[in-house]
Amino acid sequence: MKTIAIISPKGGVGKSTIALGLAVAAIKAGKIAAVIDLDPQATVAKWKDRRAQDDPAVVSAQASRLVPTLKVAEQGGAEFVIIDTAGRQDDSALQAARHADLVLIPIRPKMADLETLPAAKDVLGMAGNPTAFVVFNWLKPNAVKQAEEAREIVRQTFGLQCAPMHLSDRTIYADAIATGQTPHELDTDGKAAAELDALFRFCSELVNNGTCEHDKGNERAASAA
Numbered sequence: 001m002k003t004i005a006i007i008s009p010k011g012g013v014g015k016s017t018i019a020l021g022l023a024v025a026a027i028k029a030g031k032i033a034a035v036i037d038l039d040p041q042a043t044v045a046k047w048k049d050r051r052a053q054d055d056p057a058v059v060s061a062q063a064s065r066l067v068p069t070l071k072v073a074e075q076g077g078a079e080f081v082i083i084d085t086a087g088r089q090d091d092s093a094l095q096a097a098r099h100a101d102l103v104l105i106p107i108r109p110k111m112a113d114l115e116t117l118p119a120a121k122d123v124l125g126m127a128g129n130p131t132a133f134v135v136f137n138w139l140k141p142n143a144v145k146q147a148e149e150a151r152e153i154v155r156q157t158f159g160l161q162c163a164p165m166h167l168s169d170r171t172i173y174a175d176a177i178a179t180g181q182t183p184h185e186l187d188t189d190g191k192a193a194a195e196l197d198a199l200f201r202f203c204s205e206l207v208n209n210g211t212c213e214h215d216k217g218n219e220r221a222a223s224a225a
Contacts, residue, residue, distance in 0.1 A: 011087025
């Protein structure tokens with residue numbers, strides 16, 4: 001079983017959207033996926049209540065119960081577990097990072113988000129420095145140059161790795177979560193689904209192989225308007 005934690009000291013950066021998108025992308029790839037919701041706001045659990053499909057399994061848990069919850073997921077046959085955490089400084093991000101094969105840190109290309117990265121880096125340090133990547137979210141679909149410049153700022157200023165793809169500002173993300181779905185289900189061949197699939201492939205290769213052979217040109221095309 002592979003575990004991916006989604007953490008950020010700031011709310012409103014798309015943690016739940018990414019967690020759900022990755023889980024459904026995993027299912028579409030033929031994997032058994034589950035989501036553990038450690039956020040007291042229970043965004044993922046509420047999404048599950050609106051959802052008609054059985055998959056993915058969603059479990060709400062307290063951070064202190066993460067380890068036994070992960071064991072139950074593994075015993076249930078889960079191959080990918082995505083952990084969604086609270087958008088504030090609490091124990092959920094630290095616990096999730098400690099037990100993750102990979103940590104994703106979603107941020108928007110805004111100074112208020114960039115300024116939270118030292119706190120996220122501190123969490124990673126306390127968790128034993130698991131493999132972690134910043135993921136830019138809410139960029140304009142054709143903002144390839146802006147995305148690359150933002151990644152360079154993160155690398156040079158904060159010493160953090162960045163995923164080589166970004167998620168775009170598309171209304172389908174909000175439309176999908178409001179109806180208990182993901183972009184894959186509203187528009188299977190759409191650009192948002194392609195973005196999530198690219199991110200899932202990147203994560204899957206990292207947790208399974210430790211490296212990712214990534215064709216930047218293809219992913220830029222997938223993010224194009």
